[in-house]
Amino acid sequence: MAEPILGGPATVVETACPLDCPDACSLAVTVQHGKVITIDGSHKNPVTDGYICAKVRKFGERVYGPDRLLHPAVRTGRKGDGRFKRASWDEALNLVVERMQRAKADAGAESILPYSYGGSNGLLTQDNLDAQLWRRFGTSRLARTVCAAPTGAANMALYGKMPSVTYQDYPDARLIILWGVNPSASGIHLVPYVRQAQKQGAKLVVIDPRTTPLAKSADVHLAVKSGTDVAVALAIHRYLFTNGHADTAFLDKHTTGADALRERAEPWTIEQAADVAGVEASALARVAELYAQSSPALVRCGWGLERNRNGGNAAMAVLALPAVAGKFGVRGGGYSMSNSASWNIDRTWIGTPEPDTRIVNMNHLGRALLEYEDPPVNVLFVYNCNPAATVPDQRRIIRGLEREDLFTVVFEQVMTDTAVYADVLLPATTFLEGYDFAKAYGPINLDLGKAVVDAVGEARSNADVFGELCARLGVLSPNEPTGELDLMLEVLNRLPEEIGEPLRAGDLPTPPFGSAPVQFVDVFPNTSDRKVHLFPAALEAEAPMGLYRFQPDPASERYPLALISPASDRTISSTLGELPRRDVKLMMHPTDAAARGLADDDAVRVFNELGEVHCILDIDAAIRPGTVSLPKGLWRRSLRSHTTGTALVPDTLTDLGGGACFNDARVQVASLPTA
Ligand code: SF4
Numbered sequence: 001m002a003e004p005i006l007g008g009p010a011t012v013v014e015t016a017c018p019l020d021c022p023d024a025c026s027l028a029v030t031v032q033h034g035k036v037i038t039i040d041g042s043h044k045n046p047v048t049d050g051y052i053c054a055k056v057r058k059f060g061e062r063v064y065g066p067d068r069l070l071h072p073a074v075r076t077g078r079k080g081d082g083r084f085k086r087a088s089w090d091e092a093l094n095l096v097v098e099r100m101q102r103a104k105a106d107a108g109a110e111s112i113l114p115y116s117y118g119g120s121n122g123l124l125t126q127d128n129l130d131a132q133l134w135r136r137f138g139t140s141r142l143a144r145t146v147c148a149a150p151t152g153a154a155n156m157a158l159y160g161k162m163p164s165v166t167y168q169d170y171p172d173a174r175l176i177i178l179w180g181v182n183p184s185a186s187g188i189h190l191v192p193y194v195r196q197a198q199k200q201g202a203k204l205v206v207i208d209p210r211t212t213p214l215a216k217s218a219d220v221h222l223a224v225k226s227g228t229d230v231a232v233a234l235a236i237h238r239y240l241f242t243n244g245h246a247d248t249a250f251l252d253k254h255t256t257g258a259d260a261l262r263e264r265a266e267p268w269t270i271e272q273a274a275d276v277a278g279v280e281a282s283a284l285a286r287v288a289e290l291y292a293q294s295s296p297a298l299v300r301c302g303w304g305l306e307r308n309r310n311g312g313n314a315a316m317a318v319l320a321l322p323a324v325a326g327k328f329g330v331r332g333g334g335y336s337m338s339n340s341a342s343w344n345i346d347r348t349w350i351g352t353p354e355p356d357t358r359i360v361n362m363n364h365l366g367r368a369l370l371e372y373e374d375p376p377v378n379v380l381f382v383y384n385c386n387p388a389a390t391v392p393d394q395r396r397i398i399r400g401l402e403r404e405d406l407f408t409v410v411f412e413q414v415m416t417d418t419a420v421y422a423d424v425l426l427p428a429t430t431f432l433e434g435y436d437f438a439k440a441y442g443p444i445n446l447d448l449g450k451a452v453v454d455a456v457g458e459a460r461s462n463a464d465v466f467g468e469l470c471a472r473l474g475v476l477s478p479n480e481p482t483g484e485l486d487l488m489l490e491v492l493n494r495l496p497e498e499i500g501e502p503l504r505a506g507d508l509p510t511p512p513f514g515s516a517p518v519q520f521v522d523v524f525p526n527t528s529d530r531k532v533h534l535f536p537a538a539l540e541a542e543a544p545m546g547l548y549r550f551q552p553d554p555a556s557e558r559y560p561l562a563l564i565s566p567a568s569d570r571t572i573s574s575t576l577g578e579l580p581r582r583d584v585k586l587m588m589h590p591t592d593a594a595a596r597g598l599a600d601d602d603a604v605r606v607f608n609e610l611g612e613v614h615c616i617l618d619i620d621a622a623i624r625p626g627t628v629s630l631p632k633g634l635w636r637r638s639l640r641s642h643t644t645g646t647a648l649v650p651d652t653l654t655d656l657g658g659g660a661c662f663n664d665a666r667v668q669v670a671s672l673p674t675a
Contacts, residue, residue: 008033014042014506016449017056018122018431019572022187022338022442025052029432029452036060036432036453045508047167047189047443055572058579062430063456067414067578069427070457079402082420089458092424093465097472099379099407099423100137107375109138110358113368117146119384119575120462121340122436122449123491124484126384127347129466135352136475140377143361146391147573148338149657150306154315155337157536158323160526163342165298165334166443168516171196172332175294177205177287179318180229181302184213186567187442190300197332203294205287207232208304209564210587210629211622220287223624226562226663227308228277231550232284233317235273237265239288240324247326254520255323257535264548265317276550278624291325296333304566307663309551312656316539317548323532328520335519340441343511348494349487351477363651363660366393369400381409383428383462388417389635390574392660394647395611411465414578417636427459434461435488437503444515448488448503463487543655551655555666559608561592562627563665565645571633584638585618587629588669593619596669603640603672606630608665611647614640614672628669632662 010032017025026045030038039059041052062068072092077083087095103111114134120126134141143149155161170176170193183190194214198204206215207222207229215221224232240246241262251258270288274281291297299321305314319335327333360368360377365387368377380401388397401408401421410422413430431438433455438447455461467482476482481490492500502509517523524530540547555562571577586606588598598604602617606628615630623629630645638644648665 010037013452014044015432015452016438016447017052018120018125018436018438018449019056019575020118020121021053021572022440023047023189024438024440024443024445024447025056025189026447027052027056031452034453036063045445045447047445049189053188054569055576058576059430059432061579062414062576063432065414065578068456069412069414069419069425069459071427072458073425075423079404080398080421082415084425089460092426093468093472095424096409097469100473103379103407104137107378110140111375111378112137112139113360113377113380114139114142115362115365115380115382115385115387116142117144117362117385118573120431120436121441122431122438123345123347124434124436124487125462128349128487128491129463129470129482130383131347131350132352133466133470133473133475135350135355136470137473138355138357140358140360141354143359143658145658146362146660148303148306149659150312150654151301151303151315151337153312153539153657154319157539158316158319158525158532158534161338161341162519162525163444163511163513163517163523164339165332165336165519166339166516167193168443169332170194170298171200171202173197173202173296173298174332175203175205175290175297177207177291177297177299178214179207179299179301180304180306181300182208182210182212182214182304182566185569190442203290205290209624209627210566220283220290222277222279222283222287224277224279225553225624226564226627227310227553228273229305229314230310230317230548231268231273231276233314233321234265234268234548235270235284236288236291236321237261237317237324238268239270239285240292241265243292245292246324250326250328251324255532255534257533258324260535261320261324261548278626291321295327296330297322297325297327298332298334298336300336304663306654306659308661309554309652309655309664311654311659311661312539313543313548313550316656320532320534323534329518331518333519338441339444340439342444343439343446343499345495345499349491351480361653361658362387363392363653363658365391366396366400366651369403369406370396377406379407379409381411382418383411386416386418386574386577386635388421389577389644390633390646392646392649392662393610393651394643396651411462413459416578426465427457428465429455429459429461433459434484437491444511444517446499446503446509539656545655554664559666559668560626561667561669562663563606563645563648563667564627564629564663565632566629568631568633570631574633574635577633577635577638581638583616584630584634585616586669587618587620587623589623589625589627590619590621591625592628592669593617596671598669598671604669605672606648606667606669608648608667610650611643612641613643613645613647628667
C-alpha cells in the first residue's frame with residue numbers, strides 16, 4: 001500500500017470490486033492527493049457489510065508497485081528476458097495493427113489468437129469492444145474453459161442455470177454441504193452466513209481433501225481423493241433411491257431422466273464409493289442419511305470438484321441431488337452454484353454475431369502455439385490473463401511463447417510471467433482507475449464501479465484500446481462508442497430499465513424474482529420445457545464414457561501423489577501474484593513425508609514427466625494422505641525453480657465442458673539436496 005501522505009484533505013470514494021471472486025464487494029476507497037491510501041468494504045452492499053478480503057485491501061501495492069506497466073513498450077532483447085524500450089501509444093498500436101493486417105494477409109485472420117480470461121469479470125472489461133474486434137476481424141475464437149466450464153455445462157444442462165440459493169438464505173438451512181469449496185479463502189462473505197446457520201443448529205458437511213477452516217467445525221468432513229466426487233455423489237443418489245428417500249412426486253412432475261440416473265448410480269454402494277474415495281463408509285453413510293432426513297438442505301457446489309477427468313460428471317451428480325431428494329421449494333433448500341447468469345443480461349452491445357472461425361480451447365495454448373497448422377498461430381493477443389502462470393502444461397506454453405516467429409501482444413497492468421514474452425506491451429488501467437460493472441456470482445448483485453483515481457502512467461482502459469484498434473483496423477461502425485465513458489453509458493442504456501435506472505442513481509438493482517429467490521417458488525429451470533434434465537442426451541454423447549461414469553485415477557507407481565492447487569488467501573486467481581511472498585510451501589501429510597524421509601521446512605522437488613517445481617515442505621495432517629497441495633495462482637518468480645504447479649499439470653480435458661484437469665497432476669516428491 002502507498003505510504004499515507006500527511007496533511008491535506010482525504011476523501012472516501014465508493015466503487016465496486018469486479019475481480020474474479022463470487023462476492024463483488026462494494027468498496028470505500030480513501031483517496032488523498034489523487035492517490036489511493038486505503039481500500040476497505042462499504043455498507044452499500046449488505047453482503048459486503050463493511051469488510052473485504054486482505055487481498056484487495058493490498059491492491060494499492062499493484063497500482064503503485066514496481067511491476068506496474070506505465071507506458072507502452074517494444075521488445076529489444078531475447079523473448080522472455082524482459083528487455084523492452086519505451087514506445088508511444090501511437091507507435092505501439094501502429095505495430096500491432098500492422099502485424100495483425102500482415103497475419104491476416106499471409107495466413108488468414110484465424111492465425112490471430114485472442115487470449116483472455118477473468119482478470120476482471122466486469123461488463124466493460126470483458127466481452128465488449130474486444131469481442132467486437134475479434135468477431136469483425138475474423139480471428140480464431142477462444143473457448144474460455146480454464147475454470148467453471150464443467151460446472152457451467154452441468155448447471156446449464158440440468159437447470160438452464162436457474163438462479164441459485166444466495167448467501168443470505170444459508171442461515172435458513174438445517175443442513176449445509178460445502179462440496180469442493182473453501183469460502184475462507186475465496187468468497188469470504190459466505191463464512192458468517194454458514195457460521196450463523198451452525199449457531200442456529202444447522203449441521204455442516206464439508207467434502208474436501210483438506211481440512212479447511214470450516215471443515216474443522218463440520219459435523220462430517222469427507223476428505224475424499226481428488227477426482228472421486230462423482231462416486232460419492234452417486235452413492236448418495238443410490239442411497240436415496242433404494243431407501244425410499246427419492247421424491248417421486250417431484251421427479252415425476254419436474255424432471256426427465258431420473259430412471260437413467262438411477263441406473264448409473266446403481267453400482268455405487270456406500271462401501272464401493274467410500275473405498276474409491278478413500279473415506280470411511282460410516283462417514284459417507286452418515287452424510288447420505290443426514291441429507292435424506294434434513295430440510296431445508298443445501299448443497300453448495302464449488303469449483304474444486306470440477307478440476308479433474310471426472311469433473312463434469314461430478315458436478316452433474318452433485319447438482320442433481322436436490323432434484324432427486326426433493327429439496328427445493330423451501331427457503332434455504334436446493335443448491336448454490338454460480339449466479340453469474342441470474343441477471344439474464346444478453347450482451348446486446350456486441351453488435352456482431354460470432355463468426356464460424358476456428359475455436360481454440362484455452363487449455364491447449366501450448367499445443368496451439370507449437371503444433372497447430374492451417375493456419376498456425378502467428379499473432380497472440382493476451383489480456384485479462386496470465387497463461388504462462390495459470391494454464392496447464394507450463395513448459396509447453398513457454399516453448400510456444402519463445403517462438404521467434406510468433407508476434408505476442410500483452411495488454412496488462414503489471415509485468416506478468418506472460419508479459420515478459422511480449423513483443424509489444426500495452427499498459428492497462430486497474431479497476432480503481434476506470435468504470436466497470438461488477439457482477440457477483442455468489443450473491444445476486446450488480447453494481448457500477450467508477451474511477452477513484454486517474455489512470456496511472458499512460459495506462460488505458462480495455463474499452464479505450466479495443467475501440468482504438470477497431471477504428472485503426474477499419475472495423476468500427478459509424479456512431480459506435482469507442483471510449484470507456486461512452487461505452488459505460490451505452491451499456492447502461494442497453495440494460496433493462498429496472499437494472500439500468502438504479503445503477504444510474506448509484507443504487508443496487510434488484511432482479512424481478514428478488515435478490516434471494518427460493519428455487520421452485522420464485523425461480524424455475526431455464527430449460528426448454530422448464531424441467532430438470534437429469535440425463536441430457538447431449539452430455540451423454542459428450543462424456544468419453546457417458547454420463548455419471550467414473551474414470552480411474554491416473555496415478556502410477558512412479559508418480560503416486562495427487563497434486564491439487566486450491567485457491568489461497570493471497571491471490572484472486574493469479575492477480576496479485578507479483579507481490580513478494582516468503583517461501584512457497586507444498587503441503588504434505590505426515591505419513592507421506594515419513595515414507596520419504598522428509599522433514600518440515602525441507603527443500604523439496606515436486607516432479608513428474610512434465611516438469612519439476614522446487615519449494616519448501618510443510619508437513620500438515622490437514623491434508624489427506626496421498627495428496628499434496630500447492631497454492632493456486634503462483635507466479636514463476638515466487639519459486640526457486642522458476643516453475644509453478646501448472647508445470648506439472650497435463651493439458652488433458654475434463655469429461656464435460658473441455659475444462660482444465662489441474663487436480664489430475666500426479667507427482668513424486670523428494671528432497672532437494674542442493675537447497
Ligand atoms: S476479491 Fe472478493 S472478497 Fe475481495 S474485495 Fe473483491 S469481491 Fe470482495
